[in-house]
Amino acid sequence: MGEFTFSKSERLTQRPQFQQVMNRGQKRRIDRICTVFFLPNELGRKRLGIIASKKIGNAVARNRAKRKIREVFRALKGSIGPAVDIVVISGKDLVPLPFSVLEKKMSKVLLALR
């Protein structure tokens, strides 16, 4: 597995997995941009799940938000904790934000987790 890849095994794909992370994990808010949940797992790899509800916009806006979050995860996953499940709930102010700004803000939170 490469250093910056993002394959299927690194994603949360089912509803119970999401709910477990959101109910039992730690919670961090980043302004009105997004909310992040953490929960360590025993799988030996990091997994990411993204929630982008209809509140933040139409299909184009939702897809764009997901892609940005995914890119941030891909760039930073080498430097964050060993085995953890992450769920990111995208907020309304994330949509017009450029990628570089988002990366800075999220890295602060993700790297604080040790």
Place this chain on the structure above:
RNA sequence: GAAGUAAACCAGGUGACCGCUGUUCCGGCUUCAUGGCCGGAAGAGAGGAAAGUCCGGGCUCCACAGGGCAGGAUACUCCGUAACGCGGAGUGGGGGCGACCCUAAGGAAAGUGCCACAGAAAAGACACAGCCUACCCGGCGGUUCGCCGCCGGCGGCAAAGGUGAAAAGGUGAGGUAAGAGCUCACCAGUACCGCUGGCGACAGCGGUAGCUUGGCAAACCCUAUCCGGAGCAAGAUCGAAUAGGAAAGUGUUCGAGGGCGGCCCGUCCGAUGCUUUCGGGUUGAUCGCUCGAGCCUGCCGGCAACGGCAGGCCUAGAUUGAUGGUCACCGUCCCACCUUCGGGUGGGGAACAGAACCCGGCUUAUGGUUUGCUUCGGCU
């Protein structure tokens, strides 16, 4: 140049690095095996609207898609199409100086209903105010004894009046007691007949008729044509898990119930069954799933929509849902500054919007380019 109008086209490009989803091939591991996992390579990867889900189909299941009623849809003509409520070409009507645009555009002498307020009256003119007193009857007066005048009755009239969105053809003349298509001339309109042109809607011309019949069917309705119902969460296969539950009702060929969306018929299935409520369990995988009324080019037929023939091409198939990020250059637009008016430098921007079974349309959102045409203004 400005304003407008119609049509066509594009949806920034190229390169590098990292990343995502299928397909094919190669290698490794694993499995009895289909296969699965990991790594690598090649090649592919959103739209003109993918949107709204407003119509029409294909496909799948329900019975092979049956009959009638109910219900729904459509409504000038011809053509196109798998089909359409769509498109093309026309006809009639309306709008605009014009290019051009809009048009649910059958039937109101089949029937029912409605037409507020105002007005006499909103459709069977039972006539409010009004006009007239010819004919007939009565009374009074006059009389040349023929009749005349006045009043009243019986009656006649629909012209002029105001209202209203809309008032029973319009104008003029004749006619009359007063009037009226009562008659005539011209005009408008309706119906029918004939001729000419057109496949047809219809148009043009001529004649006849009664002289005239209000509007609303996006009110009910009538007529004609079309429509069986659901929808890929359709449907098929495999696997997992829980339970073979509880209550109420109903029924065993004199037949409940279901296929069958509403009813009837018809037909098929049909018995510790069916219906309702409560309770419980899975909430996975594969197929369907992308080669199709497909796309491109050329020729032919047709005014066109479109059709035919020949050649070539394979062009997304996800399922927390794949197209992104960074950098460079070029093109384009805007702003600021400089300018030798050629341009240069710096900064910023680029719309609407994301396939989910697939097509044909419609509608809506939206950035730009080009071309034809129209009107107005200027110059030559």
Place this chain on the structure above:
RNA sequence: GUCCCCAUCGUCUAGCCUGGCCCAGGACACCGGCCUUUCACGCCGGCGACGCGGGUUCGAAUCCCGCUGGGGACG
């Protein structure tokens, strides 16, 4: 993804089917006044809406079409 439903004052609604009596009625809320020593209750008055754009009609909240914004159901 597919299939349905709804929209009227600040809120809940009536009227829509069958167009005119409707510059749209009622209740609560809000504002002003009266009553009361004051508040509440009560009484009187006021403010305030047909989601948007077209069409049919003399006339549209109502009928028809197209949008917009909400809500619901599913194997």
